[in-house]
Amino acid sequence: MAVTILDIAKASGKSFPTVSRALNDHPKISVKTKQEIWALAGKMGYRPSFAGKVLKNGFTRILSVIVPDLADPFYAEFVRCFKADAADNGYDVVVYDYEMKRDLESRYLEMMLTGCCDGVAAFVTSFEHTAVCVNRLWEARIPLVAIGTPDHSQVHYDGVNVDSREALNRIFGELHRRGKRNLAFVFGRMSEALFAQVKEYMIPTLKDLPLQFDAERNFYCAAENGTSQAEDGYRIGCEIFARNPAIDTIMTWHGVQAYGIQRAAQEAGKRIPEDVALIARDNTWVTRYAAFPMAALDQRLDQVAKEAFAIIKERLRNKEWQEPFRRIVKAEHV
Amino acid sequence: MAVTILDIAKASGKSFPTVSRALNDHPKISVKTKQEIWALAGKMGYRPSFAGKVLKNGFTRILSVIVPDLADPFYAEFVRCFKADAADNGYDVVVYDYEMKRDLESRYLEMMLTGCCDGVAAFVTSFEHTAVCVNRLWEARIPLVAIGTPDHSQVHYDGVNVDSREALNRIFGELHRRGKRNLAFVFGRMSEALFAQVKEYMIPTLKDLPLQFDAERNFYCAAENGTSQAEDGYRIGCEIFARNPAIDTIMTWHGVQAYGIQRAAQEAGKRIPEDVALIARDNTWVTRYAAFPMAALDQRLDQVAKEAFAIIKERLRNKEWQEPFRRIVKAEHV
């Protein structure tokens, strides 16, 4: 159905390799022939076949970004930063949304093994269910950068993580000065098993901060069967205010969740920020244009994206992969 | 680098077609051979090459969704609805974000001509710069469904549009009853030329509604060089309150814009909804969890996605394309 170089060859009386060279502006094709072919290709509506090119060339000029939730503008912002670097280097970017579902996450990572793109930046929730696939990507020399995934020594992958400690220190210090004492932490949607893992990972990270918390009682995560992050936040907010009225500071992993918590606070008769201060880990339009006062960390998605792209670029340049890269970006307090 | 059926053939002592058939669970391959091959494929980490399959089969089992702005959860919601139908039919979905940029929009639509997917659902802003490409997609029998694009008789494409009149009528009637009189309309980011076109299209659509407006003075659109929709809304809000203090109702095309307008209202000392009522055309968590009262239409994205997918499915089923499809979905008032 689609026009191929063979069709153009037939129509022009030239051989198909000549057509191919003309279309690729090969130096050893006469100007006259080139113009003939170009005109013909334009008239016939020729577009080179993606599959044909990829099969022959061995590369796609496409990078994939795999995100957990496109409804969260945080990930959209990452995509946009990443695309800027990619475009500068001649790559197109396609996005996969795994909707916070483990099966979809695995499925998309598996797809990356089929050669449908040249490299991947992925917000991997955990290596629990993806380790095999991630290791295979490494063996196949398909660059994968895992973003924000807790380190895992058994798995070969490049990673970019954000260090929020300093920013948290400052922000919590400020809140402490304003009289806040009791912190609750609200994480995203995840399985019980992963939540246990995250707790283990976060507790030492959060030690010695100006605000105190009891990780067993005041860590919350959204149920896996939720429908939207705002809704998740609302439910958790209701739970917090019911179970633990002393909480005066709530930090959410996703800025969107803060909207739900705000609603829960309103219903519980709590004022923001007088009774409860809200902080989000991320800083997008969601936090900047919230109609209630809230603090936010800046995860420096621009830097994260830049690091991620740089790693992929380096991996594509040099196929002698030795040690995994681990880059750290420092979050800022806004 | 990657393992192919040839490698498995060599390792198993079988011929490569046998391997191919075994992997595809072909009925005429002995169970013993199959199990051998499967075990070997698993051990060697075989994954079928995307390009190889596509080149041979002529299809990808992939559908593309092209959206103007992933930072707007409205489009993310569409993607999710669309993916549900696609997954039920064995299709994977990839997303392209053209960031409200004409050149990227054209680029992605052009890419669809290379056979990188089996069908496309796209929020096409205008056929001004895409007509040639869209017509070529039609000729090449690559299904494209344009969503929310004003009709254009010169171009061959299938379309799904939303009819908001009835819902608007009800919502404006209600606002009128509450004493609102002067409406301003805020559209998305677009060129002057496209804005003129949109005005022309919208004015008859909006005729005889309970609220009055002067389309020349009270239609606004965001500048093309904006950075986020919330920011766009803020700027326009400031402009409205400065230029036309009588405005008591503002309808935004994108719910996100309302957040910016809310901030502008706050700064102008206007209360919501007492002094200015806000309405959004779309209904996502953005409107549902706004910390200020706002009305919203429901564009029935689930229905829109269903129609879009149904059209693509039908087009793939029957390659005898006659007349373009035009489907209408009725918006609802929430």
Place this chain on the structure above:
DNA sequence: TTGTATGCGTTATCAA
């Protein structure tokens, strides 16, 4: 039940 041969659309090598 399995092997041989072919072609999908492209680019690259080599020969003319």
Place this chain on the structure above:
DNA sequence: TTGATAACGCATACAA
């Protein structure tokens, strides 16, 4: 400057 031929990975018609 151009043409003949091969190769990328896969699926399938046909032969055994």
